[in-house]
Amino acid sequence: MKKLYATSNSSEMNTLQLVMQRHGIPVTVTERGGTLELWLIQHGYEALAQDVLRQFRDNPPTPESLPQQRPVSATRSLWHTLASQAGIVTFLVFIVVLLVYALQWFIAPEATLHALLVTPGGVPELHAGQPWRLVTPMLLHFSAMHLVFNLFWWWYLGGRVELTFSPWMLITVTLVTAIVSNYAQWAYSGPLFGGLSGVVYGLFGFAIVSAWGRRYSPLALPPALLVFMIGWLALGFTDLLMVNMANEAHLAGLLSGLLLGAVVRILKPHK
Incomplete structure (x- = not known):
């Protein structure tokens, strides 16, 4: 895995993780010494993840501003x-x-x-x-x-x-x-x-x-x-x-x- 981002702001990390997941990027979050770290699970998504991260830094959204996902069936999920x-x-x-x-x-x-x-x-x-x-x-x-x-x-x-x-x-x-x-x-x-x-x-x-x-x-x-x-x-x-x-x-x-x-x-x- 590759570390993409680290912050002590849990709200910021939750929003960033949600943004990554909305783009279909497989990520996970770990905590170390009070710092939250965002990790990329699959290396093939690195270019897209870095692009999404740049956009997030330039114009950080709020959870409320993110478009709501349409519910999916259990089979599709x-x-x-x-x-x-x-x-x-x-x-x-x-x-x-x-x-x-x-x-x-x-x-x-x-x-x-x-x-x-x-x-x-x-x-x-x-x-x-x-x-x-x-x-x-x-x-x-x-x-x-x-x-x-x-x-x-x-x-x-x-x-x-x-x-x-x-x-x-x-x-x-x-x-x-x-x-x-x-x-x-x-x-x-x-x-x-x-x-x-x-x-x-x-x-x-x-x-x-x-x-x-x-x-x-x-x-x-x-x-x-x-x-x-x-x-x-x-x-x-x-x-x-x-x-x-x-x-x-x-x-x-x-x-x-x-x-x-x-x-x-x-x-x-x-x-």
Whole structure:
């Protein structure tokens, strides 16, 4: 995040925050030592935010002078909230996974599995002539709960990575962690597996390293989420859950995500 403005005047800060939000600029306010600080959440809005800030300084409005927003429906408000949390790559992968789920369960189950499993037809050996199969298992899901769980975390983590860095960064992290996690799972258990969870854990690891020591980073995750994700990973290696989990994919995804995060911290130390 980037600090845009600081003041001890709460009325001024409330008005400025409202102005920014009316322009669709994602901002948040924090307090430090009695001073209110306005932070820009997404770097892509910086030029617009600086322009709005200049106008605000030159001619500061009052809350009463601001035009009233027309009420929006709950559905539209929910869509606006979701859309503000993700970019085009996050959205496209989300839709593709849903379409694959429909094909896998309702339209062409055998053909879908044959096309997307890590090996064609589920044979034990990898097919060197079809390298994309190290990625495509991430599109398969074997229950509705499996699908919903992974898509939720994909939107939450993938959206943050895309908006903080770029669509290309999300694509890179997704492909690398998918390949590493799928290969690890194939090497341990064979070809009959699928799901986004290896990538999700890769994004999780990437976010941890990217936000480490940066209190106001957009990728900073709540402590409860850190405990849950690590706890879920650890539980997968026990017999307590009574379900089949791609534990090796989760662990390999996490480790590869941590490594990618470290590389990006070195190459982009101020991001």
